[in-house]
Amino acid sequence: MRKLNNEELPRLSVDDFKQAGKLPIVVVLDNVRSCNNVGSVFRTSDALLVRKICLCGITAIPPDKEIHKTALGAENSVDWEYFKTTEEALELLKKERYTIIAIEQVEGSISLHDYLPAPGEKLALIFGNEVKGVQQEVVNLCDKTIEIPQFGTKHSFNIAVSAGIVLWDLFNKLKH
Numbered sequence: 001m002r003k004l005n006n007e008e009l010p011r012l013s014v015d016d017f018k019q020a021g022k023l024p025i026v027v028v029l030d031n032v033r034s035c036n037n038v039g040s041v042f043r044t045s046d047a048l049l050v051r052k053i054c055l056c057g058i059t060a061i062p063p064d065k066e067i068h069k070t071a072l073g074a075e076n077s078v079d080w081e082y083f084k085t086t087e088e089a090l091e092l093l094k095k096e097r098y099t100i101i102a103i104e105q106v107e108g109s110i111s112l113h114d115y116l117p118a119p120g121e122k123l124a125l126i127f128g129n130e131v132k133g134v135q136q137e138v139v140n141l142c143d144k145t146i147e148i149p150q151f152g153t154k155h156s157f158n159i160a161v162s163a164g165i166v167l168w169d170l171f172n173k174l175k176h
Contacts (some may be wrong), residue, residue, distance in 0.1 A: 035064055087141065
């Protein structure tokens with residue numbers, strides 16, 4: 001086996017990415033404090049053809065050298081929009097007929113393993129603050145909640161890891 005170099009990988013240009021068909025998914029970052037997490041979510045969103053990222057509250061916005069360190073330029077390919085509050089973002093997404101889903105541990109949440117999007121459904125996935133998670137006020141506005149099954153002692157993933165798990169799972173469910 002020989003490792004491929006960057007020139008051998010089938011990469012889209014930023015312009016081609018902007019024109020490519022996207023998943024019917026918007027990622028909403030609810031007061032995420034780490035620029036490294038924000039950058040990682042941009043990079044994962046680029047890799048999996050996410051439509052847009054909504055950056056809310058204290059979440060940093062590009063251009064930012066700390067975001068760029070982990071995004072590696074994905075902050076230039078993935079569309080994004082800033083909202084002063086997460087509630088403001090959700091109001092717009094509801095008008096655009098997105099199903100609003102918090103990725104959070106709550107009563108009655110759906111296991112990611114069991115969740116299947118309806119055909120043609122547009123999803124807004126909310127990922128919360130590294131310590132406090134998705135705000136209760138935001139959970140109250142959701143149509144559904146999805147929980148990532150966990151089996152150890154911590155019962156939490158880093159937000160960038162959570163986004164990677166959920167987006168990969170939904171990418172596979174939507175593409176097959």
